[in-house]
Amino acid sequence: MKHIQVFFQKTISDFKEENKKYYVNFSLILCLISLPLNNFINSFFIVLFFLISARNFKLTNRINYPHVLLIILYFLFLASWFWSVDKNSTQIALLKEIPLLLIPFCFLYSEIFRHLKKQLIIKYYSISIFFYAFYFLLKAVLRFFTENNTAVFFGHELVTKELNAIHFSAFVSVALFYFITKENKTKAANFQILFLSLFLLLLNSKIILLGDILLVGIYFFYYSKLAHKMRLRNMVFFGILLFSFLFSHNIKEKIEMEFQLNSENNIGHTVIPKEAVGERIISMKEAWGNDKFKQTDFFSGASFRVYQLRVFLEIMNEENLFFQGLGLNASYKKIEEKGIKYNVFRGNNTVEGYQKKNFHNQYIQVFAELGCIGFLLLILILFINVRNALVSKDFLHIAFAFIMISLFLTESFLWRQRGVVFFTLFYCLFNLVSFKNNKP
Numbered sequence: 001m002k003h004i005q006v007f008f009q010k011t012i013s014d015f016k017e018e019n020k021k022y023y024v025n026f027s028l029i030l031c032l033i034s035l036p037l038n039n040f041i042n043s044f045f046i047v048l049f050f051l052i053s054a055r056n057f058k059l060t061n062r063i064n065y066p067h068v069l070l071i072i073l074y075f076l077f078l079a080s081w082f083w084s085v086d087k088n089s090t091q092i093a094l095l096k097e098i099p100l101l102l103i104p105f106c107f108l109y110s111e112i113f114r115h116l117k118k119q120l121i122i123k124y125y126s127i128s129i130f131f132y133a134f135y136f137l138l139k140a141v142l143r144f145f146t147e148n149n150t151a152v153f154f155g156h157e158l159v160t161k162e163l164n165a166i167h168f169s170a171f172v173s174v175a176l177f178y179f180i181t182k183e184n185k186t187k188a189a190n191f192q193i194l195f196l197s198l199f200l201l202l203l204n205s206k207i208i209l210l211g212d213i214l215l216v217g218i219y220f221f222y223y224s225k226l227a228h229k230m231r232l233r234n235m236v237f238f239g240i241l242l243f244s245f246l247f248s249h250n251i252k253e254k255i256e257m258e259f260q261l262n263s264e265n266n267i268g269h270t271v272i273p274k275e276a277v278g279e280r281i282i283s284m285k286e287a288w289g290n291d292k293f294k295q296t297d298f299f300s301g302a303s304f305r306v307y308q309l310r311v312f313l314e315i316m317n318e319e320n321l322f323f324q325g326l327g328l329n330a331s332y333k334k335i336e337e338k339g340i341k342y343n344v345f346r347g348n349n350t351v352e353g354y355q356k357k358n359f360h361n362q363y364i365q366v367f368a369e370l371g372c373i374g375f376l377l378l379i380l381i382l383f384i385n386v387r388n389a390l391v392s393k394d395f396l397h398i399a400f401a402f403i404m405i406s407l408f409l410t411e412s413f414l415w416r417q418r419g420v421v422f423f424t425l426f427y428c429l430f431n432l433v434s435f436k437n438n439k440p
Contacts, residue, residue, distance in 0.1 A: 025117050027052050032121065032425060033128035035171060036163055039417045046099055046421065053106035053113075066388065066431040067104035069381050070424060074101040076374055077328045084327025085319075085334070093329035099421045100414075107428040118429055122396065126175035130192050133172060133199045155204050167418060169205035170407055172196055173212055174426065177399040180219065206301075211406040215399050223395045271360065274298050276351045282307075293344050299354060305410065308359045311338045312368050325371035329415070332358065358415060362408035365415060381427075382408075388431050397430040 027049040034042045077090075077097055084090040107113060136159050143152040151157050155165045176196040179189050200209060274281075278296025287299060287307040299307060315334045316322065326334060339346070339355020347353030359365045367375040382405055389397035404413075404423060413419035 023052050024049070024113065025120060028116075028425070028429075029121050029124045031421065032125040035418050035422055036132050036159075036168065042417070042421060046102065050102045050106055064104075064107055064428075064432060066381070066384050067107050067428055069377065069384070070100055070104040070427070071108075073374070073377055073381065074098075076370055076377065080325065080327040080330075080370055080374075083324050084330045086327065086330035086332070089329040089332060090327045093415075096417055097328070097414075097420055099417070099424055103421070103424045104428055107432060113432065116429075116432065118432070121429065122174075122178050126178040126192075129171055129175035130196060133196060137199065137202075154202055158202055163418075164416070165203045166205045166208065166407070166411055167413065167416065167422075169200060169203045169208040170403055170413070171422065172200055172203070173208055173403050174396070174400055176200070176212070177215065177219075177396050180216070181223075181395050207406055207410045208403065211403055215402060219395055219399075223393075270299070270301050271304055271357050272299075272345065272351055272354065276348070277345045290342070293342055295343070295345050297345065299344075301410070304354065304357075305360055307344075307354075308335075308357075308361065309364065311335060312359060312364045314338065315368065321371060323371045323373060325367065325369045325374060328369050331365070331368045332356070335359070358412045360411060362412050362414055365412040385427060385431060392430075394430070400426055400430060 027045065030045040031042065031049050034045050074097060077094060077100070081087060081090045081094065137153075140152045140158055144150065159165055159168045176193065179185070179193045179196070182189055185193075200212065277298040278294070280294070280297055282290075282293065282297050282299050282303045284303045284306045287303040288310055311334075315326075315331070315338070319326065319334070335358070336355045339353065344354040346355060359368060363375065363378070366378050370377075382401070385404070386398075386401045389401045407413055411419075414423060
């Protein structure tokens with residue numbers, strides 16, 4: 001009880017000063033901590049954040065160029081309506097993607113951002129994610145006693161399909177690295193690290209787990225105080241080279257075997273539960289080469305993404321839209337046509353079919369809908385994010401940049417409201433130019 005009282009007293013002290021500069025910090029925190037909630041609630045706080053920022057709008061001689069790129073990307077979304085093969089879908093998507101325009105615009109010129117407290121914002125975001133994770137686990141325990149089903153502790157069942165286990169894994173990862181990189185850790189912080197790590201295992205997003213393990217290793221070997229004291233970086237580098245030399249042949253054989261393996265246990269969440277489709281598991285090789293599939297054929301996470309890559313290449317070859325793409329959100333129409341052609345599972349009364357799914361790869365999704373221009377713009381945005389992270393030597397920024405690059409390989413993350421808000425807010429926050437020293 002005492003710890004809770006201290007926490008609330010500290011929270012009040014962070015915001016008690018009666019000064020308008022704290023409004024923007026508080027509204028930004030509300031945008032972030034409302035991400036797992038209903039999209040309407042999150043949209044309300046984004047509008048509130050925009051109004052507070054607009055009220056203090058003031059032109060300065062410092063332009064945050066990384067933020068301009070996001071605004072350009074949204075205008076490319078807008079322009080794609082004119083050549084879209086499905087104008088209605090593009091129009092609906094433009095409203096959903098509006099945070100990509102509003103949030104960077106807030107950061108671009110608002111004078112109030114000289115008072116922005118990045119660490120304070122990330123602190124309360126991370127604490128909120130811990131409480132969300134605790135709530136979901138408690139809810140799973142209660143469900144287990146009523147349903148007697150261990151599946152409630154894993155993946156989408158743990159956090160709901162609508163929230164998405166993979167997306168929530170990204171949310172948890174940023175919070176986890178905040179607590180890991182925090183100096184002078186308390187017992188509470190160590191418990192939060194342990195709890196969020198275990199929660200990530202339950203979410204079972206393999207691409208996020210692999211990335212986080214690598215990031216943790218990099219942090220402790222290169223950025224922590226321990227790394228400087230023990231000079232481990234050379235040992236690690238030598239170990240990686242030795243491992244690569246000794247086992248490169250075995251790795252090659254393993255990749256070839258996995259491509260032909262009929263297994264559901266590989267990188268990438270399955271997009272449809274196996275029990276809803278059938279027992280026969282399609283291998284990545286079959287996903288790439290089969291002329292027809294059966295309605296009982298089940299695609300694992302990796303094999304489905306191989307199938308979607310195949311569909312993308314066929315669509316781009318047939319439509320000849322290399323430079324401009326199909327239009328924002330207009331690829332669904334073509335994906336569905338391909339799904340009918342190849343006779344993939346078309347869904348039933350409880351689940352939708354494979355032909356209704358997007359590419360589950362942000363790079364492919366952007367290329368298909370916005371062409372090579374949109375693809376190169378996305379790559380530039382990610383490159384600048386990585387460059388600024390390395391220049392600043394802020395490991396939390398580095399972790400965020402790496403997580404986004406890897407997540408985009410298996411998810412069309414920016415095509416979901418939570419995804420675009422999460423990416424845009426943290427991208428703008430981490431790449432905000434300092435008004436004091438003019439550094440990122």
